[in-house]
Amino acid sequence: QVQLVESGGGLAQAGGSLRLSCAASGRTFSDYAMTWYRQAPGKERELVAAITSAGGSTNYADSVKGRFTISRDNAKNTVYLQMNSLKPEDTDVYYCNAHHDYVPRLNYWGQGTQVTVSS
Numbered sequence: 001q002v003q004l005v006e007s008g009g010g011l012a013q014a015g016g017s018l019r020l021s022c023a024a025s026g027r028t029f030s031d032y033a034m035t036w037y038r039q040a041p042g043k044e045r046e047l048v049a050a051i052t053s054a055g056g057s058t059n060y061a062d063s064v065k066g067r068f069t070i071s072r073d074n075a076k077n078t079v080y081l082q083m084n085s086l087k088p089e090d091t092d093v094y095y096c097n098a099h100h101d102y103v104p105r106l107n108y109w110g111q112g113t114q115v116t117v118s119s
Helices: none
Strands: 004-007 010-013 018-024 032-039 046-051 058-060 068-073 078-083 092-100 107-109 113-118
Touching: 004 092, 018 032, 018 092, 018 113, 032 068, 032 078, 046 068, 046 078, 058 068
Parallel strands: 010 113
Antiparallel strands: 004 018, 018 078, 032 046, 032 092, 046 058, 068 078, 092 107, 092 113
16 A cells, blocks of 8 residues: 655746655555646646656656656655746646556555646
8 A cells, every 4th residue: 555645736926836745655665656647627637747666767748848847766755746937727736646567456646736826
């Protein structure tokens, strides 16, 4: 069982920055690829950024490329999302997801953290 707790959300002005963190419980964090998603009310959940279990590869949605950076610290069981040059359209609830490299049923979600960007 892995529990994920997001933090760092809040209110920012357009052009500003926020840094989201997702802290994971358990001793096998390094076996999990980590992904940040976001979802607005009435819309489908959208992949924002992903990072492999060892941190060697990342992937971003086109809408955030060049503005957001995903990283992880396996020693701290934490994944981060640095969000720069924020836009009002980045306003969403952001969710952290962990999925095991080899066991598909081991897939976990955090509770979400609200990010609001004012124009």
